[in-house]
Amino acid sequence: MLELRNVVVTYGYGRRAVRAVDDVSLAVAANSIVGLVGESGSGKSTLAKAAVGLAPLASGAIAWKDVEFNPATRSRGDLISRPLQYVFQDPYASLNPRMSVGASISEGLRGPSGQARSGRIAELLEMVRLDPSDVNKLPRQLSGGQRQRVAIARALAADPQILIADEITSALDVSVQGAVLNLLKEIQSRTGVGILFISHNLAVVRYMAGSIAVMKSGQLVEYGPTEAVIERPSHPYTRRLLEAVPSMA
Amino acid sequence: MSWSRRTRHHLSSPLGIVTAGLLLLLLVTAILAPPLLGDRADEIVVGSLQSGSSAEHPFGTDALGRDVFTRTLVATRMSLVLALLVVAIGVVAGLIIGAVPIVLGKRAGRVVVAGLNLMVAFPGLLLALFLAMIFGVGARGAVLSMSIAFAPSFARLTHTTASGIANADYVSAARLLGVSRWRILTRHVIPNISEPLIVNMTSQVGAALLSISALSYLGFGVQPPSYDWGRMLSDGLPAIYTNPAAALAPCITIVVAGLTFVLAGELLTQILGGHHHGHLRMPSRLSRRQGPEAAAPTRSADDGDEVLRLDGLTVTMPGETTPFSPVTDVSLRIRPGEIVGLVGESGSGKSLTAMAAARLISYPGLAEADVHRIKGQELRLMRSRDRERLLGTSLAMVFQDPMSSLNPTLKVGRQLAEVAETHEGLGRRDAWQRAVDRLSAVLISSPEVRAKQYPMEFSGGMRQRASIAMGLMAQPALIIADEPTTALDVTVQREVLNLLQRISEQTAAAVLLISHDIAVVAETASRVLVMYAGRVVEELPVSGLVTDAAHPYTRALVASIPDMSTDRSQPLASIPGRPPHTAQLPAGCAFAPRCGYADDQCLEHRPELVDSGRGGAVACWHPLLPAGRAPQGMAGPASVPASARRVAAEGEV
Ligand SMILES: Nc1ncnc2c1ncn2[C@@H]1O[C@H](COP(=O)(O)OP(=O)(O)O)[C@@H](O)[C@H]1O
Ligand code: SF4
Numbered sequence: 001m002l003e004l005r006n007v008v009v010t011y012g013y014g015r016r017a018v019r020a021v022d023d024v025s026l027a028v029a030a031n032s033i034v035g036l037v038g039e040s041g042s043g044k045s046t047l048a049k050a051a052v053g054l055a056p057l058a059s060g061a062i063a064w065k066d067v068e069f070n071p072a073t074r075s076r077g078d079l080i081s082r083p084l085q086y087v088f089q090d091p092y093a094s095l096n097p098r099m100s101v102g103a104s105i106s107e108g109l110r111g112p113s114g115q116a117r118s119g120r121i122a123e124l125l126e127m128v129r130l131d132p133s134d135v136n137k138l139p140r141q142l143s144g145g146q147r148q149r150v151a152i153a154r155a156l157a158a159d160p161q162i163l164i165a166d167e168i169t170s171a172l173d174v175s176v177q178g179a180v181l182n183l184l185k186e187i188q189s190r191t192g193v194g195i196l197f198i199s200h201n202l203a204v205v206r207y208m209a210g211s212i213a214v215m216k217s218g219q220l221v222e223y224g225p226t227e228a229v230i231e232r233p234s235h236p237y238t239r240r241l242l243e244a245v246p247s248m249a
Numbered sequence: 250m251s252w253s254r255r256t257r258h259h260l261s262s263p264l265g266i267v268t269a270g271l272l273l274l275l276l277v278t279a280i281l282a283p284p285l286l287g288d289r290a291d292e293i294v295v296g297s298l299q300s301g302s303s304a305e306h307p308f309g310t311d312a313l314g315r316d317v318f319t320r321t322l323v324a325t326r327m328s329l330v331l332a333l334l335v336v337a338i339g340v341v342a343g344l345i346i347g348a349v350p351i352v353l354g355k356r357a358g359r360v361v362v363a364g365l366n367l368m369v370a371f372p373g374l375l376l377a378l379f380l381a382m383i384f385g386v387g388a389r390g391a392v393l394s395m396s397i398a399f400a401p402s403f404a405r406l407t408h409t410t411a412s413g414i415a416n417a418d419y420v421s422a423a424r425l426l427g428v429s430r431w432r433i434l435t436r437h438v439i440p441n442i443s444e445p446l447i448v449n450m451t452s453q454v455g456a457a458l459l460s461i462s463a464l465s466y467l468g469f470g471v472q473p474p475s476y477d478w479g480r481m482l483s484d485g486l487p488a489i490y491t492n493p494a495a496a497l498a499p500c501i502t503i504v505v506a507g508l509t510f511v512l513a514g515e516l517l518t519q520i521l522g523g524h525h526h527g528h529l530r531m532p533s534r535l536s537r538r539q540g541p542e543a544a545a546p547t548r549s550a551d552d553g554d555e556v557l558r559l560d561g562l563t564v565t566m567p568g569e570t571t572p573f574s575p576v577t578d579v580s581l582r583i584r585p586g587e588i589v590g591l592v593g594e595s596g597s598g599k600s601l602t603a604m605a606a607a608r609l610i611s612y613p614g615l616a617e618a619d620v621h622r623i624k625g626q627e628l629r630l631m632r633s634r635d636r637e638r639l640l641g642t643s644l645a646m647v648f649q650d651p652m653s654s655l656n657p658t659l660k661v662g663r664q665l666a667e668v669a670e671t672h673e674g675l676g677r678r679d680a681w682q683r684a685v686d687r688l689s690a691v692l693i694s695s696p697e698v699r700a701k702q703y704p705m706e707f708s709g710g711m712r713q714r715a716s717i718a719m720g721l722m723a724q725p726a727l728i729i730a731d732e733p734t735t736a737l738d739v740t741v742q743r744e745v746l747n748l749l750q751r752i753s754e755q756t757a758a759a760v761l762l763i764s765h766d767i768a769v770v771a772e773t774a775s776r777v778l779v780m781y782a783g784r785v786v787e788e789l790p791v792s793g794l795v796t797d798a799a800h801p802y803t804r805a806l807v808a809s810i811p812d813m814s815t816d817r818s819q820p821l822a823s824i825p826g827r828p829p830h831t832a833q834l835p836a837g838c839a840f841a842p843r844c845g846y847a848d849d850q851c852l853e854h855r856p857e858l859v860d861s862g863r864g865g866a867v868a869c870w871h872p873l874l875p876a877g878r879a880p881q882g883m884a885g886p887a888s889v890p891a892s893a894r895r896v897a898a899e900g901e902v
């Protein structure tokens with residue numbers, strides 16, 4: 001279980017300091033998908049990045065299996081870091097343009113070498129429904145959806161116990177969004193990984209998550225099981241979000 | 250384009266030819282001049298000290314009576330070698346210093362960077378002069394001091410480029426995977442910074458050449474009997490009035506050689522960066538639309554009172570090898586007060602259609618249409634001044650990024666007012682008054698105060714509203730909005746869409762609303778055009794989107810949008826595969842490779858856009874029946890689109 005305890009993240013100094021995340025507590029257990037919604041700039045990504053040490057904690061703590069640690073100062077290859085993996089929003093920026101698909105995924109692997117390593121890479125490619133023959137391709141030869149699959153495979157290579165998916169379909173066409181989300185859901189139920197699923201799209205979060213957290217201006221304004229939040233929102237901002245979801249009907 | 254193809258492409262451009270020629274000339278001179286002309290350059294012509302230019306001595310002779318031209322050629326090697334040495338040493342030192350902060354981590358890094366900034370701020374030549382005094386005069390001292398003077402700026406460049414990459418998402422990902430710092434440096438950072446560094450290094454050779462020459466000129470560098478261009482310049486200068494040519498020759502070579510390396514840097518940028526400049530294969534006007542399949546207007550050709558009418562729009566772009574058409578045969582009509590939506594996946598040609606409608610496609614692109622009328626006036630037949638005026642006063646564009654139409658350095662009210670001043674000749678006062686009025690029309694509260702603020706003081710949604718207000722300054726008859734809400738939050742998106750609707754109702758402006766999100770269009774527009782691979786594949790009233798869409802692609806797009814009633818126990822719908830690039834279209838229906846209903850006919854023949862019998866048009870051999878009605882005898886597709894339900898398990902995404 002990953003716990004964010006009273007996390008505060010500030011950017012800037014002195015009078016210009018902004019509290020990007022203001023005293024937020026949230027937990028993600030294995031075998032669950034926690035949804036996090038809110039408008040851009042509400043602090044969703046900052047909160048998630050703080051959990052893995054990509055944003056500095058001003059106060060509060062991150063606890064992994066009840067042990068508190070400071071993710072920013074953990075040393076490399078640490079036992080604590082690899083169980084937490086992060087999939088970024090923009091698959092065009094999250095893959096090294098000069099590294100082949102195989103080389104990128106390989107970075108996540110520990111241990112197996114030679115044949116076993118390529119075997120594992122092929123397995124991972126299959127898990128994210130990419131053709132194992134894509135292993136030597138460079139990112140620019142792939143579509144956005146395919147790149148996002150590579151990024152997911154790379155994260156899975158580390159055998160994570162918690163996966164943070166930060167707006168992973170926002171840079172993709174709606175037509176391929178479904179396939180990536182289905183894949184994530186399937187991987188979740190197959191591996192039991194816990195997922196913090198971040199999105200600005202309430203319809204998508206409702207589909208993916210068992211519980212939903214709503215952030216506004218750095219604060220957590222609502223948290224509860226998905227049905228409850230959708231059907232009986234308690235915060236006015238959640239109600240506004242619900243009303244603004246565009247619908248086809 | 251492959252790397253070698255790109256290299257050849259750029260080398261055959263005018264810039265490439267000139268640069269390569271100059272480089273070759275410098276190289277050949279540097280190699281051949283000293284052995285071939287070395288002796289002649291030291292030869293003393295008796296009785297002709299400091300003579301002016303003559304047939305025998307085009308640049309005259311120097312104080313000892315030696316031929317200046319020959320000496321200039323021979324000095325090429327010394328000058329170039331010194332400059333290259335300076336850059337080489339400077340780069341190595343710079344790389345090492347520049348990489349230090351990244352390897353050491355944040356805190357120690359900050360100290361190094363602060364030191365670097367201090368060094369860079371200190372004038373390089375002054376530092377070099379100071380060092381030259383320490384190292385002593387002579388070529389070696391000059392090169393050493395110059396390299397030390399160059400190193401900080403390289404170190405800083407290395408550091409800024411590298412730290413840009415150190416913050417890239419892929420480096421963050423590697424860190425989370427526990428990849429070591431050393432591996433991050435060698436596998437992620439260095440490969441991705443080498444390009445900008447090489448380019449910069451090349452242009453710096455020119456600067457080094459200049460600086461070394463300056464040192465020699467000042468007497469710190471090369472000492473007699475050796476000589477480089479700088480030395481020759483200082484020898485020639487005392488006699489500048491009697492024999493200007495003697496100083497001119499080294500001057501010219503310094504400038505030409507310096508420029509050559511700057512050009513070489515520019516050329517490398519283009520080759521490595523893959524930009525296209527200069528000559529491109531232009532589309533031939535003859536090749537398009539032969540045969541009987543001329544534009545099939547979806548409605549009768551009566552002209553009515555359309556604000557915008559486009560028939561048979563085709564946009565052609567120069568391709569890598571041959572031109573291609575990202576937009577083909579698109580026809581579009583919008584009446585006053587009507588909101589027409591244009592949807593399709595990214596790359597389907599929506600933006601290019603919008604740009605063409607506003608005549609914003611510029612060389613090397615080419616937009617052609619059979620009819621292009623705004624407010625009934627055929628743009629193709631107008632004089633360009635009249636056309637500019639018509640477009641300027643009747644058309645407003647709204648883009649995804651409002652900052653593409655707002656100037657960050659001007660107050661919002663001022664830039665709005667300027668529109669009315671230039672297009673309608675309004676006085677400053679009146680124009681400002683109207684700006685405030687329009688800001689309030691787009692529901693910006695306390696518009697008088699806001700008008701005096703800069704765009705950066707606005708939130709994203711407010712900026713988009715301000716850019717709409719700017720479009721409203723001239724009472725437009727047509728608003729073209731290309732993904733106006735894509736960068737906005739859902740709650741703000743709702744406000745902006747409502748605003749567009751209100752404006753269209755109140756001012757009877759026609760709106761072309763472009764979005765990749767069919768739900769946005771469904772909520773706002775009354776009619777929708779669906780584009781796929783550069784063509785309109787279906788046109789229909791919005792009311793029929795969910796139930797009446799006849800094209801499998803339209804159905805699949807609609808089905809792929811999850812909403813608040815989507816069944817959570819079922820997989821989400823998506824469209825397998827991806828759209829073809831319009832440069833490589835399949836022979837038949839462009840959607841066939843992704844379509845669950847495709848048969849041989851679809852693969853071989855492209856369906857034309859024809860009346861669908863449901864108040865619109867469709868380009869499909871097997872149009873789907875309205876949902877809920879039983880299929881009528883047609884073998885194959887049922888009314889529930891299996892393709893839309895199909896999970897992309899079998900295809901790539
Ligand atoms: N300036 C250009 N030069 C060459 N190709 C272009 C240019 N602009 C757009 N294209 C190509 O035209 C196609 C359609 O682009 P666009 O109109 O931007 O699509 P959309 O707006 O639907 O996403 C794409 O394949 C794109 O790569
Ligand atoms: S023409 Fe054929 S392939 Fe194309 S959309 Fe219609 S059924 Fe599918």
Ligand SMILES: [Mg+2]
Nearest residue numbers: 596599600732
């Ligand atoms: Mg576009």
